[in-house]
Amino acid sequence: MGAALALAERGRGLTAPNPNVGCVIVQDGRVAGRGWTQPGGRPHAEAMALAEAAAKSRGATCYTILEPCAHESARGPACADLLVAAGVARVVIATGDPDSRTDGSGIARLRGAGIEVVTDVRAEEARRTMAGFLTRYFHGRPLVTLKLAMSLDGAVARADGSSRWITGPEARAHAHLERARHEAILVGRGTLEADAPALDVRLAGLEGRSPERWVLSHDHSFQPAKGGRAGNWKVLTSPADIADLDGVDHLFVEGGASTAAAFLSADLVDRLLLYRAPILIGGGRTLPDIGLANLAEAHGRWNLHDARRLGSDRVEVYERVREPA
Amino acid sequence: MGAALALAERGRGLTAPNPNVGCVIVQDGRVAGRGWTQPGGRPHAEAMALAEAAAKSRGATCYTILEPCAHESARGPACADLLVAAGVARVVIATGDPDSRTDGSGIARLRGAGIEVVTDVRAEEARRTMAGFLTRYFHGRPLVTLKLAMSLDGAVARADGSSRWITGPEARAHAHLERARHEAILVGRGTLEADAPALDVRLAGLEGRSPERWVLSHDHSFQPAKGGRAGNWKVLTSPADIADLDGVDHLFVEGGASTAAAFLSADLVDRLLLYRAPILIGGGRTLPDIGLANLAEAHGRWNLHDARRLGSDRVEVYERVREPA
Numbered sequence: 001m002g003a004a005l006a007l008a009e010r011g012r013g014l015t016a017p018n019p020n021v022g023c024v025i026v027q028d029g030r031v032a033g034r035g036w037t038q039p040g041g042r043p044h045a046e047a048m049a050l051a052e053a054a055a056k057s058r059g060a061t062c063y064t065i066l067e068p069c070a071h072e073s074a075r076g077p078a079c080a081d082l083l084v085a086a087g088v089a090r091v092v093i094a095t096g097d098p099d100s101r102t103d104g105s106g107i108a109r110l111r112g113a114g115i116e117v118v119t120d121v122r123a124e125e126a127r128r129t130m131a132g133f134l135t136r137y138f139h140g141r142p143l144v145t146l147k148l149a150m151s152l153d154g155a156v157a158r159a160d161g162s163s164r165w166i167t168g169p170e171a172r173a174h175a176h177l178e179r180a181r182h183e184a185i186l187v188g189r190g191t192l193e194a195d196a197p198a199l200d201v202r203l204a205g206l207e208g209r210s211p212e213r214w215v216l217s218h219d220h221s222f223q224p225a226k227g228g229r230a231g232n233w234k235v236l237t238s239p240a241d242i243a244d245l246d247g248v249d250h251l252f253v254e255g256g257a258s259t260a261a262a263f264l265s266a267d268l269v270d271r272l273l274l275y276r277a278p279i280l281i282g283g284g285r286t287l288p289d290i291g292l293a294n295l296a297e298a299h300g301r302w303n304l305h306d307a308r309r310l311g312s313d314r315v316e317v318y319e320r321v322r323e324p325a
Numbered sequence: 326m327g328a329a330l331a332l333a334e335r336g337r338g339l340t341a342p343n344p345n346v347g348c349v350i351v352q353d354g355r356v357a358g359r360g361w362t363q364p365g366g367r368p369h370a371e372a373m374a375l376a377e378a379a380a381k382s383r384g385a386t387c388y389t390i391l392e393p394c395a396h397e398s399a400r401g402p403a404c405a406d407l408l409v410a411a412g413v414a415r416v417v418i419a420t421g422d423p424d425s426r427t428d429g430s431g432i433a434r435l436r437g438a439g440i441e442v443v444t445d446v447r448a449e450e451a452r453r454t455m456a457g458f459l460t461r462y463f464h465g466r467p468l469v470t471l472k473l474a475m476s477l478d479g480a481v482a483r484a485d486g487s488s489r490w491i492t493g494p495e496a497r498a499h500a501h502l503e504r505a506r507h508e509a510i511l512v513g514r515g516t517l518e519a520d521a522p523a524l525d526v527r528l529a530g531l532e533g534r535s536p537e538r539w540v541l542s543h544d545h546s547f548q549p550a551k552g553g554r555a556g557n558w559k560v561l562t563s564p565a566d567i568a569d570l571d572g573v574d575h576l577f578v579e580g581g582a583s584t585a586a587a588f589l590s591a592d593l594v595d596r597l598l599l600y601r602a603p604i605l606i607g608g609g610r611t612l613p614d615i616g617l618a619n620l621a622e623a624h625g626r627w628n629l630h631d632a633r634r635l636g637s638d639r640v641e642v643y644e645r646v647r648e649p650a
Binding site: 148150151152153154155158159162163164165166261264265272274277278279280281282283284286287288289290291292294295298299301302303304312318 | 473475476477478479480483484487488489490491586589590597599602603604605606607608609611612613614615616617619620623624626627628629637643
């Protein structure tokens with residue numbers, strides 16, 4: 001299942017509106033086939049893995065991070081039917097597919113064909129990997145990651161607006177890799193006009209993974225300049241409108257501080273990516289009001305999921321604590 | 326030497342104007358005596374360890390974190406002479422004593438008596454342990470630790486001043502233990518008047534280790550209220566005056582933000598103790614201007630020495646990067 005989870009990461013940010021699934025077929029203790037949802041959502045991971053395993057699928061075990069789909073579509077057959085036809089003996093599933101067209105019927109179809117089915121294996125990790133799909137499904141909007149690069153004292157820029165560079169090259173490279181895992185990226189109008197950021201993915205081999213670019217401006221008449229390094233921006237007039245971003249299951253919010261506050265005030269941030277440099281700035285630009293009534297209300301919202309050193313900086317990933325959907 | 330370093334920590338904050346030394350005497354692979362500088366500075370660590378080892382000192386190895394003193398005083402004999410008289414065979418020293426009355430002559434006296442001397446063993450750790458003494462010696466002022474308890478976005482309080490509680494009980498207990506290792510503690514007048522903090526050590530067994538209390542006020546006529554929980558404060562009118570704090574080799578600066586900025590602006594902070602809670606406040610009180618001309622100047626000043634989780638919070642200890650004295 002660990003291998004299937006790793007394969008699933010390859011599709012993160014590329015498979016909307018479908019989930020990014022990973023799948024491994026194991027025959028006699030050896031990997032016979034590997035699959036992951038392809039860009040645009042098809043073929044599905046199971047179809048790809050079965051195609052690679054071919055005859056070795058018979059009697060094999062299939063590990064997949066999501067319940068195989070039970071619905072045929074014009075774009076391909078149902079994965080549950082493919083697994084039955086291939087003669088696999090056992091299917092191990094991380095988590096169920098909430099899609100009403102599947103939601104248990106994929107598992108039922110496998111069991112009905114005499115296949116042994118095991119569920120809830122590393123389910124939490126699978127849900128984290130497919131969080132974009134699941135957030136779109138349950139909340140009707142993309143998963144929102146807010147990136148903040150800060151000094152120890154919480155400054156995202158000096159008082160004069162200068163923020164090049166708070167963090168070092170390792171942190172910036174990490175942020176570029178994060179960008180590549182999102183369908184869309186968003187900045188505030190102030191950041192766009194002050195920095196004209198390219199916001200592309202400047203990592204060898206990932207140049208094609210640059211997300212589409214949005215700018216948040218409450219001014220409906222605002223028209224970003226076209227062309228050049230800062231060209232091709234689309235305008236969003238409110239964080240609430242992110243629900244309408246077609247084909248976007250992962251949105252990366254990069255700044256500045258007032259855009260961050262707008263998303264936090266609307267409780268639309270699911271994942272907080274904090275890059276922290278070991279510097280003190282003093283009197284810098286910090287996060288403005290996010291609508292908290294008191295200190296008690298600030299607690300219990302954020303859970304540290306991951307932390308690591310990046311050169312002399314540090315990245316911390318926090319997840320918004322929410323009631324299960 | 327590790328044991329000697331650990332013993333030395335017992336005296337931190339209690340031995341001014343003397344260094345907090347730790348010493349272990351080992352005979353035939355067994356610890357025969359342990360010593361650490363006693364409150365007020367006497368007896369010295371070596372004298373205490375030799376007294377415990379008694380006859381077992383003959384032919385033994387003495388581990389001490391500081392070069393044994395070569396100067397007699399009305400308060401006791403020179404430790405180098407005591408070691409010679411006790412007949413130790415070998416002395417292992419972490420770091421030299423810069424005091425002009427010793428500064429190499431302690432080692433010379435031991436070698437002159439035929440004792441084998443090894444130096445520079447875990448010297449950096451020893452200098453960190455005795456940093457209060459060394460800062461007083463080389464810079465003529467106490468070692469200054471600045472404590473800041475902050476949210477992820479760098480707020481030390483909400484906009485209305487409320488800061489109870491940003492961090493949790495584990496972080497607060499850790500801060501109490503830090504207090505016990507300082508001869509004096511300082512807050513700004515604003516913090517004193519808003520919070521009337523007791524700033525005592527509320528840890529079982531350490532109640533007697535509460536440091537003396539100072540308040541920073543630029544107003545020369547300011548008189549803190551006497552008595553009660555907030556009583557017995559002395560007034561300092563400028564961070565530069567910390568040089569005059571007699572018997573204080575370790576000063577703990579606890580807040581608020583403008584007092585922190587005053588010490589940082591004067592480059593008088595040696596050690597930064599950051600308690601960080603996993604919360605976002607937004608629009609809170611953050612560190613004001615500390616006189617940096619640009620972002621480049623902010624870099625390279627702070628080196629992360631230690632970090633650990635404290636409940637759901639985290640403490641990070643940074644040390645000011647300075648040229649060697």
